[in-house]
Amino acid sequence: MIEPLNTFVRKTPNWLLYLIGAAYPAWLLYAGLSGGLGVDPVKAMEHALGKAGLQVLIAVLLITPLRRFSKFNFLSWRRALGVIAFFYILLHFLVWMVLDVQILSQVWADIVKRPYIIVGMISLLILLPLAITSNNISIRKLGPRWRKLHKATYLAVALGGVHYIMQTKGFEYEPYIYLAVVIGLIAIRKLPKKRAAQPVKRQVA
Template sequence: MLHRTDVAKKLRPSPAVRFRLLRAALYWVGFAPAVWVFYLGFTNQLGANPVRTLEQELGIWTLRFLIATLTVTPLRNLTGISLLRYRRTLGLLTFYYALLHFATYMLIDYRLDLQAITADIVKRPYITFGMLALAILVPLAVTSNDRMVRRLGSTWTKLHRWVYLAATAAAVHYLLVVKSWPLEPIVYFAIIAVLLAYRLGKHLRRRRRRRPAAA
């Protein structure tokens, strides 16, 4: 007869299955805020300017997932906690929220008035920065699968470093969109600045170590 521990081991899902289950759970949890804010919108619970509130909430969640994506590497380096397997999921959640944010702006706010949207991009710097961030996120999302990683090779790493520019543009976008400069956008900007400064410092230290070896 099989011992209870042997039965438990047989019933326990494999690491690959556990990863897929956790990744699916992360997607479900990640999309919950979007579902909730759209529910509030459909039930007229987003205040006096529901479209603007909807746009802002989706934009803020874009920044939150972007920060979560950028935090994965420093978290591993400083604490040993590795969430690298879920960084791609967090990155895709960032893109999906950015797309929802953009779709709300295009379809609900401006009702596909391309002339007004083009004028907005040219005249309003915060729209320009927002569009720049989205334009960068699109190729990053398209190439975020295993097939593209293998196909692009080392170019994939160089391409995905553009996420740092996207993060900067997104932070500036949020900072400029709020006229009175409350604390929240400044905090998000500061967090992204710290995360990017950490990466820059790490890159500079790596270059210093290589110089003596090359000499």
Template sequence: MTRTQRVNAALRQVPSWAVYGLGALIPVYYLYLGLTGGLGVEPVNALERALGDLAIKALVVVLAVTPVRRWTGISLVMHRRALGLLAFFYVVCHLLVWALLDVQDFGRVWADIVKRPYISIGMIAFVLLLPVAATSNNLSIRKLGPVRWRRVHMLTYAIGVLGAAHYIMVQKTWEAEPLIYLAVILGLVATRLPALRREFAS
């Protein structure tokens, strides 16, 4: 058995509940840090940013599943659904911290969505993420059929780009890390362009 086969065998032994459980604990840990002074003098802002960072990293991992399998033979396909739903969970946590702990006023939340471009882009990404998360189950595959289901989940590529754009725009100055995320996401999307063209040409 090759090293890649051993890695894939080990990954198949990891139960989905463990991926969900461990992934869900990360925001809880960040919340604990915020409550105990571990996130500095502005814990709400730090928590909001930490959850946003976590969300964009999770989206990168989800987008990388197919290219990594193609280039290395290592497959995370069996955990892609869990990783995608965790990414959605992190986005929801990020949004809730911003709306409930940071802004704390629905009128201001709506005003910020309308007036601030980086928040508008983030909300567009969130809205696109809703049907992807809602159809991340076997029943939706049966109801929609494989072709329509795949097309719904191709929204993930647009979500990744919009999420990276939001991450860049939220910074007060140009920083390297958000630009790197955008470059990585655009590279991952580029690897899937031939498949996207074939999908929508059929």
């Protein structure tokens, strides 16, 4: 069961993941235009894209613990999922700015008035260089620095969870679950790795 799944993951081309990832915003646009997103389709699309971006980022964080504590290996999907998550969050921002607020002067007023927008924008700005360098050329040029740069994903996801909580009106348990999962996944990565047992040396009498 596990090995056939890992083989399927390894053989899945990235372009297929990007195609599947692009299908969701396309469906949201269709649903919005056809009246399938309720009375406020812009807000519904905005929130759906933001939540989807956070969910995919959490999936990216989940890949390493899955590989470490089980035999499931989704490592070959990690970069593609990271790019898809950035794409969703960028669209979330653009829907808010272009379709929701619309007036550029009002965009700045909204940013000043609502601190959660600032938190979300910081998360997006952190993800920007990670998305740009998610390719083999950047990996070769940056070398060990590439891995260090992409550790900023942890901060971006955590800020995304905080942004989700801050923008919620009243108390809702769901955003707190998301943030708790993010914190848990980051904490798991800090657990010490098990060392291989050293052979016991026999003492000569």
